[in-house]
Amino acid sequence: MKCRKCGSAAVLELRRHNAAFCAPDFLEFFRNQIREAIRKYRMFARDEPVLVAVSGGKDSLALWDVLIDEGYRTTGLYLDLGIFDYSVESRAKCEAFAAARGVPLLVRRVADEVGAPVPVIKAVTRRPPCSGCGLSKRYLLNRAALDEGLPVVATGHNLDDEAATLFGSVMHWQMDALPRQSPALPSTHPKLVRRVKPLYRLSERETAAYAFLRRIDYIVDECPFAAGATSIAHKETLNRLEDASPGAKHNFLFGFLEKARPAFERAEAVVLNECARCGQVTTGTVCAFCKLADQVKRAAPVAGGGSTPVL
Amino acid sequence: MKVVLRNPRREVEVPGNRRVKDVLRELNILPETVLVIRGDDLITADQQVSDGDTIELRPVMSGGSEPRPPRPAHLRLYPTSRHPLP
Numbered sequence: 001m002k003c004r005k006c007g008s009a010a011v012l013e014l015r016r017h018n019a020a021f022c023a024p025d026f027l028e029f030f031r032n033q034i035r036e037a038i039r040k041y042r043m044f045a046r047d048e049p050v051l052v053a054v055s056g057g058k059d060s061l062a063l064w065d066v067l068i069d070e071g072y073r074t075t076g077l078y079l080d081l082g083i084f085d086y087s088v089e090s091r092a093k094c095e096a097f098a099a100a101r102g103v104p105l106l107v108r109r110v111a112d113e114v115g116a117p118v119p120v121i122k123a124v125t126r127r128p129p130c131s132g133c134g135l136s137k138r139y140l141l142n143r144a145a146l147d148e149g150l151p152v153v154a155t156g157h158n159l160d161d162e163a164a165t166l167f168g169s170v171m172h173w174q175m176d177a178l179p180r181q182s183p184a185l186p187s188t189h190p191k192l193v194r195r196v197k198p199l200y201r202l203s204e205r206e207t208a209a210y211a212f213l214r215r216i217d218y219i220v221d222e223c224p225f226a227a228g229a230t231s232i233a234h235k236e237t238l239n240r241l242e243d244a245s246p247g248a249k250h251n252f253l254f255g256f257l258e259k260a261r262p263a264f265e266r267a268e269a270v271v272l273n274e275c276a277r278c279g280q281v282t283t284g285t286v287c288a289f290c291k292l293a294d295q296v297k298r299a300a301p302v303a304g305g306g307s308t309p310v311l
Numbered sequence: 312m313k314v315v316l317r318n319p320r321r322e323v324e325v326p327g328n329r330r331v332k333d334v335l336r337e338l339n340i341l342p343e344t345v346l347v348i349r350g351d352d353l354i355t356a357d358q359q360v361s362d363g364d365t366i367e368l369r370p371v372m373s374g375g376s377e378p379r380p381p382r383p384a385h386l387r388l389y390p391t392s393r394h395p396l397p
Contacts, residue, residue, distance in 0.1 A: 012353055015343075208369065213353070235372055239344055
């Protein structure tokens with residue numbers, strides 16, 4: 001198989017683009033996709049400082065690597081979830097990455113903020129671990145950015161992540177989730193920072209290839225709590241579709257963003273309040289994060305829902 | 312030839328002297344879900360692998376992160392994915 005650009009031996013085939021690339025041309029393709037994402041959605045300006053949420057995985061470290069190379073002023077934020085050896089190893093990867101490139105890395109421990117690490121939250125809430133984990137991440141990322149005076153948070157969500165989330169939302173016709181699915185969510189409240197996903201044009205295989213070719217030392221092992229997650233099942237389903245019809249995931253996500261999302265956006269009208277306890281943004285009186293922290297403090301399961309955090 | 316798999320890490324022996332895509336098919340692995348690594352290089356699915364080769368099939372899927380928060384109870388139109396009998 002030959003590189004589409006230079007004709008030398010290819011290292012990666014991209015079936016959805018009916019193309020293959022050698023290493024240098026793939027790296028350039030990868031960077032171009034991120035440049036296009038930032039440009040198309042006006043994610044951040046050249047002189048804006050960016051908080052990059054890093055997990056030690058391939059996506060977030062690949063994103064950080066590109067943004068550093070492109071000359072953006074970045075600060076990394078690692079959230080220590082307290083998930084046994086997985087968190088120890090992933091934190092070490094982030095610290096080594098930041099140290100090697102001389103860029104700042106902030107570390108926040110979920111246990112300090114919520115009162116317990118993710119495994120305990122899982123036991124207390126009796127909900128899937130990804131639920132409390134995702135809620136804590138959205139809340140703490142926003143708060144850290146506000147604390148540090150950074151206007152925008154960039155996360156490593158890739159095309160597969162976004163397609164799987166969209167698939168889940170469509171499967172249940174979650175009319176409130178569909179308009180919020182976007183590569184860039186603007187700040188709609190003084191206490192909500194902008195959230196952007198510069199990798200949305202790139203598949204997770206492409207981010208893994210970038211990380212490998214750039215010799216980025218990332219954590220390959222999955223989060224021990226990911227097994228059985230609904231998002232994984234959705235990804236597997238979409239990968240089977242992709243195998244049968246290359247470009248299916250791309251068409252699904254991009255078609256939604258270009259054709260369908262505007263219709264859902266018009267339907268959304270949400271009243272934003274400040275949480276009576278912590279002052280962060282919520283649709284209710286007390287935000288879901290504070291409720292989670294209460295639940296952990298009481299160490300007893302609480303039935304029922306709660307207001308939806310708008311993070 | 313030797314194939315290194317992850318999550319959990321393990322090794323399996325399969326016949327070589329064929330294309331990578333044939334190895335993937337035998338192991339029932341979709342090409343979209345792995346990087347194929349031989350030594351320090353990525354290789355494409357059409358490349359030949361020999362009996363003496365060792366390749367790593369590194370999974371690329373990450374997940375379980377950032378699920379949507381549950382809808383408020385009063386807005387929850389579909390509280391369960393199971394449907395009651397008519």
